[in-house]
Structures are given as C-alpha cells and as structure tokens.
Amino acid sequence: MKKVALVTGGTSGLGAAISARLTSDGYQVVANYLPALEDQALEWQQASEQDGLPCAVAAADVSDATSCQLMIDMLLEEFKRVDIVVNNAGITRDATLKKMDLEQWQAVINTNLSSLYNVCKPVLESMQNNRFGRIVNISSVNAQRGQFGQTNYSAAKAGVHGFTKALAQEMARHGVTVNTISPGFINTAMVDAIPEAMRTEIIDSIPVGRVGQPEDIARAVRFLVDDNAGYITGSEISVNGGLFMH
Ligand code: NAD
Numbered sequence: 022m023k024k025v026a027l028v029t030g031g032t033s034g035l036g037a038a039i040s041a042r043l044t045s046d047g048y049q050v051v052a053n054y055l056p057a058l059e060d061q062a063l064e065w066q067q068a069s070e071q072d073g074l075p076c077a078v079a080a081a082d083v084s085d086a087t088s089c090q091l092m093i094d095m096l097l098e099e100f101k102r103v104d105i106v107v108n109n110a111g112i113t114r115d116a117t118l119k120k121m122d123l124e125q126w127q128a129v130i131n132t133n134l135s136s137l138y139n140v141c142k143p144v145l146e147s148m149q150n151n152r153f154g155r156i157v158n159i160s161s162v163n164a165q166r167g168q169f170g171q172t173n174y175s176a177a178k179a180g181v182h183g184f185t186k187a188l189a190q191e192m193a194r195h196g197v198t199v200n201t202i203s204p205g206f207i208n209t210a211m212v213d214a215i216p217e218a219m220r221t222e223i224i225d226s227i228p229v230g231r232v233g234q235p236e237d238i239a240r241a242v243r244f245l246v247d248d249n250a251g252y253i254t255g256s257e258i259s260v261n262g263g264l265f266m267h
Contacts, residue, residue, distance in 0.1 A: 023049040025100045026246065027093075029083050029140060030054070030110030031076075032065040034209035035159065038235030039107055039242050044074040046243060051096060051103075053110065056080040056088075083110045083136035084128070093143040103144045105155045105246045108137050108181075113211065115170040126173045133177035137184050145192070154197030155246040158185050159238070162205045162261045178203075182257050189255030198254035200245050205261025207233040228263030 026043045030036040031052030040052045054062035059080060066078050081092035096103055111133045114125035137158060148154025163171055164178030182201045189199040206212050206223055212232060215223070224232060241260050245253060259265065 023047060024104040025049045025051065025096070025102055026105035026107065027051045027053060027079070027096065027103050027140070027144075028107045028109055029136065031107070032058075032062045032078065034211065035204065035207060035235045035238050036107075036109040037065065038239040039109060040076050041069065041072075041074050042236065042239035042243050043105075043246070044069070044076050048105065048246075049077070049100065051077040051079050051100075053079050053081055053083070053092065055082055055110075083108075083140055084131035086135075086139040086142075089136075089139040090143050093140070097147055102147055102151055104148070104151070104153055106140060106144055106157070107242055107246075108140055108156070108158045110136060111159065111161075111178075113171070113174050115174070117170055118172045121173060129173035130177050130180075133174065134180045134184070137181060141188065145197070148192070148197045149195045152196040153248075154192065154195070155250070156185075156188065156192075156197065156199040157242050157245050158182070158199070158201045160201045160203040160257070162203055162259065162265050165203055165259070165267060166265050185257070186255045193254055196251065198245070198251060200253060200255070201257040202238060202241050202245070203257055203259045203261065204238050205233060205259070205264040207235055207238060207260075209235060226264065227261075231262065233260060233262055 026048045028040045031040040032054045040050045044050045062078050079092050081088040158181045160181040161178040167175050185199050185201040
C-alpha cells in the first residue's frame with residue numbers, strides 16, 4: 022500500500038517540488054492549498070497529472086485549526102491513514118519591528134508556527150496506531166541567524182525547530198520521527214521577490230556561489246521520510262550552500 026504524504030502549501034514553490042519528488046518515488050501525495058487559491062491548485066494538479074505525477078489536492082488554511090481538522094478528517098476517511106506530513110506552507114510579511122503592525126506579526130506566527138499545531142495534532146493518533154510516522158517541518162536559515170526586517174519570520178521559524186525537538190521526544194517511542202529542514206536561499210517566487218541588487222549580494226555571500234533549487238530541498242525531505250530513516254529524529258538539516266554553518 023502506498024504511504025500517504027500530506028504536503029502543506031504543496032502546489033507551488035518548494036512544496037510543488039516536494040510533492041513531485043514524493044509522487045515520483047511512489048508515495049500517494051496530497052498537496053494542500055489555501056482555499057482562496059483553488060484555481061491555481063487545480064491547474065497545478067492537472068499539469069502534474071500530464072507530467073505523469075498524479076497527486077491528490079486538499080484545501081485548508083493551515084493558520085486555522087478547524088480548517089486543518091476538517092481536511093485531515095477527510096483524508097483519514099478517504100485514505101485511512103496519513104503517514105507523512107511536510108509542514109511547508111509559509112509566508113513573509115517583512116517590516117522592521119518599529120513599523121510592523123500586529124496583523125503582520127500575527128499572520129506570520131499563525132501561518133508559519135501555529136500551523137504545526139493545527140496540522141500535526143489531528144494526525145498523531147493515526148500515526149501512533151500505525152506505529153509509523155514522518156513529520157518534516159520547513160524552517161529557514163533566517164531562523165538560525167536572524168534577518169533584518171523579519172522579527173516575525175525569524176521568531177516563527179526558530180519556534181518551528183523548538184516544536185520539532187519537543188514533538189520528536191513525545192513521539193520517539195511510537196515510530197514517529199520529527200525533523201526540521203532549514204533551507205537557505207532557494208530559487209522560488211519568495212526569493213524572486215528580493216530586489217536584484219540585494220539578490221546579487223546574497224549570492225556573493227553563499228559559499229557554493231549560487232542559490233539552491235527546490236529539488237535540493239525535496240531530496241532532503243525524501244531522505245527524512247524514508248522507511249529506513251527511523252533513527253533520525255529531532256534533527257535539523259541545513260540545505261543552504263554553506264551560508265550558515267553551526
Ligand atoms: P511559496 O510562496 O512559493 O509557497 C508557499 C506556499 O504556501 C504557497 O503555495 C502558499 O499558497 C501556501 N500557503 C501560504 N499560506 C497558507 C495557508 N495559510 N494555508 C495553506 N497554504 C498556505 O514559498 P516557498 O519559497 O516555496 O516557501 C516554502 C516554505 O519554505 C515556506 O515555509 C518558506 O518560509 C520556506 N523557505 C523558503 C525559502 C526560499 O528560499 N524559497 C528559504 C527558507 C525557507
């Protein structure tokens with residue numbers, strides 16, 4: 022039976038690469054999308070199918086606990102299990118703290134951090150019953166080193182790895198691993214949005230001399246969700262071209 026993998030924000034950017042990698046390696050992927058972006062998600066689903074990578078899609082706002090509970094109830098009803106969760110959905114709302122309004126703070130904390138509570142809590146019982154689970158949380162190099170204009174994002178993404186380490190301890194005896202991947206600068210819309218001059222400066226500071234590709238992250242996710250990766254838990258893998266070493 023195919024293992025079922027839920028990838029949040031799984032229809033674009035890094036999420037789409039993760040969905041494609043896992044589908045092509047034989048997993049039943051369910052790519053989650055924001056309900057307001059249904060047209061884009063269905064278009065992506067159709068294109069994936071044409072590429073020979075059929076995925077299911079499921080709407081839910083990961084910042085909303087009820088919305089996540091409903092989505093996961095539906096998945097458990099349809100597939101009877103969720104074996105893998107990749108918490109990938111994320112946003113930025115950059116501003117220096119002096120200029121950051123409460124909405125910018127809360128949107129990032131709710132989407133990038135509270136989402137882990139909202140998505141993981143409803144799947145734990147199923148993973149525990151199956152004595153198997155793989156949870157991968159996507160953080161960021163900007164959590165590890167901080168970033169000007171990103172107190173909200175750096176705080177939320179640093180919180181992600183705290184969550185990983187605590188849940189890894191709670192679930193270790195149940196066959197469920199929990200790990201963090203911290204990407205550096207990866208070639209997606211999020212990085213495209215950085216002004217050209219600043220992007221050149223960033224690339225100059227990356228030891229391998231280039232931004233990463235979404236597939237670099239997808240391969241790390243694939244490694245961690247493998248059946249044979251059960252001895253890796255509570256860890257953080259940096260995929261950043263050497264930008265930050267610790
Ligand atoms: P992206 O904007 O291309 O993709 C993010 C996805 O999350 C989108 O599909 C978006 O619709 C979805 N999403 C946003 N809010 C949501 C919500 N409330 N509910 C459901 N889905 C929601 O960005 P990306 O670059 O692919 O980033 C993916 C993840 O990787 C994010 O968590 C981001 O913080 C992290 N990250 C990215 C980079 C990078 O260089 N691109 C670096 C470090 C970390």
